[in-house]
Amino acid sequence: MNKIFEVPLYPYQHSSDQDASAPVRHPVVIIGAGPIGLAMGIDLAQQGVKVVIVDDNDKVSSGSRAICFAKRPLEILDRLGCGQPMVDKGVKWDVGKVFFDEREVYTFNLLPEEGHQRPAFINLQQYYFEEYLVNRVRELEAQGAPIEIRGGNKVTAIGTHPDHATLEIDTADGPYNIEADWLIACDGAGSPTRQMLGLDFVGRVFEDNFLIADVIMDADFPTERWFWFDPPFNRGQSALLHKQPDGVWRIDLQLGWDIDKEEEKKPENVIPRLKAMLGDDVEFELEWVSIYTFQCRRMEKFRHGRVLFAGDAAHQVSPFGARGANSGLQDTDNLGWKLKLVIDGTADEALLDSYDVERIHGADENILNSTRSTDFITPKSTTSRLLRDAVLDLSEKYEFARPLVNSGRLSVPCTYDGSPLNSADALDGPIKTRPGSSCPDAPLGDEFLLPKLGNKFTLLTIDAEAPDVIEEAEVEVTRLALSVKDDKTGALQERYLGDAPSAVYLIRPDQHVAARRPSFDENLFRAAIRRATGKE
Amino acid sequence: MTDLILTPNINRADDFYAELLAAHENLSKEESDALNARLVLILANHIGGRAVLSQAIKAAQDAG
Known part of the structure; x- marks a missing residue:
């Protein structure tokens, strides 16, 4: 096939x-x-x-x-x-394990927030x-x-x-x-x-090579992200194991800078590395191998x-x-x-x-985030490595060091703070929905909020009055009227109101907040629409 | 008496770690070691409490 x-x-x-x-x-x-x-x-x-x-x-x-x-x-x-x-x-996953040398130092759970239609990661x-x-x-x-x-x-x-x-x-x-x-x-x-x-x-080149292998195997590794710092099977380097659909596993092995890429990519060199990692008795088939270097x-x-x-x-x-x-x-x-x-x-x-x-x-x-992760995973000086290893040693015993372990700070949506399209925040509401934020999802009975937004400008009202449609400077904005009475889980209130009794949000077609106020004010929202479309 | 805090207590930990690494940039190993030693003493003075400092020394020994 x-x-x-x-x-x-x-x-x-x-x-x-x-x-x-x-x-x-x-x-x-x-x-x-x-x-x-x-x-x-x-x-x-x-x-x-x-x-x-x-x-x-x-x-x-x-x-x-x-x-x-x-x-x-x-x-x-x-x-x-x-x-x-x-x-x-x-493949959905929430759990990750961190290994250092021969030990598992700790397990983490992404603990995704409830009340979102989509998982944290696939x-x-x-x-x-x-x-x-x-x-x-x-x-x-x-x-x-x-x-x-x-x-x-x-x-x-x-x-x-x-x-x-x-x-x-x-x-x-x-x-x-x-x-x-x-x-x-x-x-x-x-x-x-x-x-x-x-x-x-322009930017920074990192002097390192990573071998990526897609491996097909029937293995009983759990659906978790496993990350190794300085493991016995890849001394002085890092490794990652991650599950993909169809029984395909993704393996990333750091190789260092001074290598012969063509040689390292040959199956006769890749297979022994993988056997050292997975154990001799695990049967696997290589689907794809590549070597990458990267830059920020x-x-x-x-x-x-x-x-x-x-x-x-x-x-x-x-x-x-x-x-x-x-x-x-x-x-x-x-x-x-x-x-x-x-x-x-x-x-x-x-x-x-x-x-x-x-x-x-x-x-x-x-x-910034991916550079910091890279500096932690591949320390470039003796002191940087000493500090890194100290963090890992401490993380096994003490919870405080775990937030310092950096095997990748996973992608979260960007908030456009300071964007010229934002209007000043006029709601004493949650910080996560301030102007510039991407709208967090929330359950609405059997449905979710986000599918009701998007592709067009929306005026989201929560226990507030507003016209059903506003047209300003040729942009049509339609209202989505919600109430905390429909908010059985409390997520809408927690994410969009905080302590405020009501709110009106102007939401862009890309589901980012352009403006918010406790109630509808025609002149101010018309100005916010002009501003969100680059007209003010 | 306050106990040694061993749960996360640094706000924006990644920023702190990046600042710490930046302080060591372009230093020789000896200079870095000296910087770390000065830093330990400054932080110890800030903490002050003898019992907490003893717990911290013990915690560091135990994690190695």
Whole structure:
């Protein structure tokens, strides 16, 4: 049986654009049909924006690659209409174990907060993730949505102009040109777009190599995240074991800097390492092996006129904390509605500068956290290692040291504090729903809050009066009226009211809070809508 | 008498740890050891209570 990543899911097909006498202009062209490019395309197509996604490949990614998907991205995928297959297939986990040398030093439980539709994390191979996104694209196409994936289309040159970009594309039938009002580069850490435009990508390189292996085995390891510091089977280095669907286990082994990558990747060298880790009597089969090095860096700006960068093309982090694909999806979530408003002429281009402000804030947070994890996992000086080992020794006996153990600070949604789209907080409410926050979910009887938000501006009222619809500066905002009487678990009150008796929230299409007040005030909310759309 | 606190007590622990590592950046091993020794004495003085300091020394010995 062919693996899903061996099947061409979007094989090259001749496009009528290739026969046109002049380059055809498209509203949006996305470069890269990876997780971020596909999510971006789906978001725009769902809003009726015509999208073409070009990719030089025609298959989903080989190997597991990004495997850990956090709650916020799953909520975004729900908005994109494909969260459910991911959650159904994915492996849920809450428990992690930390080992140091030969000892298990402690166990932790993520103890996810109750009252959310989606789990804290699932593990899912990137190839399934991409497959489900491609399935969603096909479903939208079948419904007549304006989305198209062009496989076997390699972009070889990009021209930038004040109101569009030009692309030269190479195919099996030869080259052709198209134009794009807006070009979104989702072409990964090595982004050819970034290179073709000669744009910077600055940051810190970590001198280390990690061997990743996907191993198929019938093993009775529990569904937990196991992390080793300096284990006997990988002295002086670290190791990670994590379960994926289909009996596939993900193993990451730190190898150090001075190695021969090609040699280390050979099965005759990989298998003894894995046997040392898993024990001689465990039967396993290697599905995929790769060696990666990583860097923590970002572009100075993600918007360059009509060209926008998202995902790894714009920012790269170490893998500890699952902040790569998870943050890329938050980029698309942030960009989709803004670009729609700009394309429709409802908002000025300047609204897109807030994409830079907000997502650079997110990227910096991710880079900071993943750099710190990397410094803990791979200490670069004797003292740094001594302190690290002291923390691990102490963590076995004393609870206080456990928060200092850093094997990855797992991805949490970014709060856009200080964003120019936020209005000043006017509610004496919970800090977790202050302007800039992504809305936390809450149960509403048999349903949940988040599916009732999203894709449009919403005025959430809790025991407060407000009009059912407000239209301001061509933006329509519809009301979602809730009451603590419907809040059987108390989660809505705890997350959105605190001690306040009532609240009115202006919520953006990406489910982030733009403004909140104890009650509706027409002038102030109209101002908040203008502000949230870059008009004030 | 206050007992030695061995449950998490540092607000924003990651920030503290990063600041500690940063203080050691670009120091030789000897300089780092000396910095750590000064730090231990400063923290000990801040704690002050003899019984707590004895408990802390014991706790550190036990965890090695």
